[in-house]
Structure formats: C-alpha cells, structure tokens
Amino acid sequence: MIPYGRQTIEDDDIQAVIEVLKSDFLTTGPKSTEFEEAVKSYTGSRYAVAISNGTSALHAACYAAGIGPGDEVITTPLTFAASANCILYCGGTPVFADIDSKTYNIDPADIERKITAKTKAIIPVHLAGQPCDMDHIHEIARRHHLLVIEDGAHALGSVYKGRKIGTLSDLTTFSFHPVKPITTGEGGMIMTNHEDLYQRMLLFRSHCITRDPKLMTRSDGPWFYQQLDLGYNYRITDIQCALGISQMKKLDRFLARRKELVQNYNEAFRDNKDIITPYQMEGTESGWHLYIIQVPHHDRKKVFEQLREKGIGVNVHYIPVYMHPYYQSHGYEKVHCKNAEEVYSHIISLPLYPGLTDEEQSRVIETVQETLRQV
C-alpha cells in the first residue's frame, strides 16, 4: 500500500537522536531550546514554545488567549477534531463557520455572520497547507476585538503574502506528527510575538509551577516552588527535539519535493473533467501537506474502496467536526455547514509525501484515472 502520508527519516536524523540519548538531558532541555530557535528563525516569529504535540499546542494557545466558560470561538468544521476540542478543554464553546467551497478554508463572510457578543477568538486552519484569507480574517478580528489563533498543523513553510505562517497572528500552532511537514514522532510548537502569551504557555507546559521569585507569593527557602494555576505535563523530550532540529534543515527540500509532486498531479489531471484539483489562492504558497481532489460525478465511496483495493492508501480530510457523535450529543445536532458537507461528500486525499517516488506517483495517477473510468 502506498500511504497518503509518511515521514522521511534519514541517517543523520537517527544519529542526532542517538547523541541525545548519550547526553545528560532526555526531557525538555538544551535541544528543546535549540529546536525553538530553529523554528523561530525559519518563520520569523519572536517567541516559541515546543510542546508535547499539536493538540497540546492548541490547548496552550487557547489557555494563553484566556478562553474560558462563556466564550465562543469560531473555527472551521473541515478540520481535525483537535482544532475545536482545544476550545472545549478551556471551557469555551466552538462555533463553526462554513468553508469557502473553492479553497476549503474557513469563509470570512461566514465568520462575520457567526460573531456574537460572546465571541472571543477565531481559529482558522490552513487546510492542506493552503493559507487562509488572513487579511480578511485579521480585519474582522480587529473590528470585533478578537484574538486569532492559527492552527498551522499543515502549514509549516506555507507563505501568505511574502510572510511565513507563524508570524501573522497572536498565536500560531504547529504539529510534528509523522505525516506533518516535519516530524518529531509526536510534538508541537506555539509561535507568538507577545511576551506575556509566551510566559503563560511556558508555565502551562509544566504544571504552571515556577521557581521564579518575581512570580511567587512567598518563599520558604531555596527548595521552594509554587503552582500558580492549573497546568499540565505537556513537556516535549530533548530526544524528540534533536530529531526536530535535524528535520528543520530538510524542510525546504521536503517542501520543494511536495510542490513538484503536486505539479505532476495537476498536470496529469488537467484534462480530466471528473476530477477537481486543489485551488491555489493568489499571493500564497501552500506547503502542500495534502493533495485533496474532488470526484463530484462519481460515488466517492466506491472510488475510495477501489483505490484502497488497488493498493493506493487514500484518505478523507476531513469529516466535518460537528458530525462526530461527541459533538452530536453535546448540542451540535442541528448544526449544518452546507459547503463543508458538500465538499466532504466528494473529497479524497491522494498520496503525497517527500519520499513518494516518481514511479509510485505514476502508479497512483494511472490507478485513479482507470478507477474513474470503471466506477
């Protein structure tokens, strides 16, 4: 089976991990700081907190943003559940704004319609690496005094109007799960330009426990520490961060290969009227985390099953979040986002990752064309 996504681990990545295993630090230490520096200098953002995964990154971002009970946060339904779950972790209420049927990203006009007196923040998700319409989203956020937290799990290396994703909004999160642009096995990071948000997330990552005399209410002696708020153990290990540092050096090479593969797909499918290929917004560069096609004239389920049977590890990104049983039984049973449901019914993600060979891609292309002729 050719998978839809896969990590690329090379000898120097392995060597970097082995070296940490022989060092003094296994959990968060010097490699974590070095990894934060690497992603900061790549994206151009001022502060970074490396954390256990992309979901805890979103949780930390919502915590830093002060989201709590009574607050509504607007996000997209066409995303991984974590983009909305993070709001629930903080006691807030996710509100789903529909997507733009062309880009599959959150539609600013529908964000505007969903704003109430309770709205506190917006969480746009750069689906498949394609940047959202950030100028428009920021304009809405400014007008309504809302925070913007970008879920950049797909978008490390994506560019919006000449600026890398990671510097545009109050907070941006990344994920380093194996299928994401780079991997640390499990891992995540939050980027911000605000020192106060940075300090809150640093504490949050490790139980909100501090030894800083400036933050403590008193001290009984040199052993003393205090827990200031309810935090978690969301620490990332130096073992993971050593892999991350090594992977960051390859990010641009990975992105270039993804782009090349996408061009091959686009070229191959250009004249096929049964396939809608991904739309690219002007002034942006996608990191191409996913290659999502629509097959609107076919039974998607049949096409999907046939492709899997023929060894093509296709996938679907995503089932609209509010359709999950948990959301259905927690007040979302009447929620409908028309465009998201329509797009969901036609999409299939084809294999896309730096290690996909030209031969494998040709097999995917031929199998897709053949399947669409037969089904």
Ligand SMILES: *Cc1c(COP(=O)(O)O)cnc(C)c1O
């Ligand atoms: C992968 C992903 C996450 C969560 O990241 P993890 O590292 O798996 O916790 C969040 N949002 C989106 C859009 C993702 O694809």
